[in-house]
Amino acid sequence: MTQKDDIARLKDYNNRLGRVVSELLSKANEIDQDRSFAQLVDRELSQNISNTCEQLVTLADSVAMIDHQLKDGHLDEGRRNILATCHAADAISKRMDQLRLKVKKKSTSKFDLD
Numbered sequence: 001m002t003q004k005d006d007i008a009r010l011k012d013y014n015n016r017l018g019r020v021v022s023e024l025l026s027k028a029n030e031i032d033q034d035r036s037f038a039q040l041v042d043r044e045l046s047q048n049i050s051n052t053c054e055q056l057v058t059l060a061d062s063v064a065m066i067d068h069q070l071k072d073g074h075l076d077e078g079r080r081n082i083l084a085t086c087h088a089a090d091a092i093s094k095r096m097d098q099l100r101l102k103v104k105k106k107s108t109s110k111f112d113l114d
Helices: 003-037 043-071 075-111
Strands: none
Touching: 003 043, 003 075, 043 075
16 A cells, blocks of 8 residues: 555545544534533533533544644654544543433433422
8 A cells, every 4th residue: 555545544534533523522512502401500510511522622623633744744643643533532422421311310300290
């Protein structure tokens, strides 16, 4: 495989990673809207959602940085950063699942009439 092929493959992978990060940002926004709609006043939960969004913005910046690295021919750095960004996105996705469950649980219990 030539270096051109490697660059093209890594750019394609980075583009897909960018779409994943974008989707995670959208999901984080949905979680925050659900929290707001349910009128949950939970400072810790709000802070966790805010921190998660900040980390996702940082990941989006990483995707842009990786794109520049690949354009400049820094394949090893690009590969390492793609891997690190994938690991971070996975960890954030798992945390968002937990946040979504907390919002759902708290909003359900808030409206229980028992």
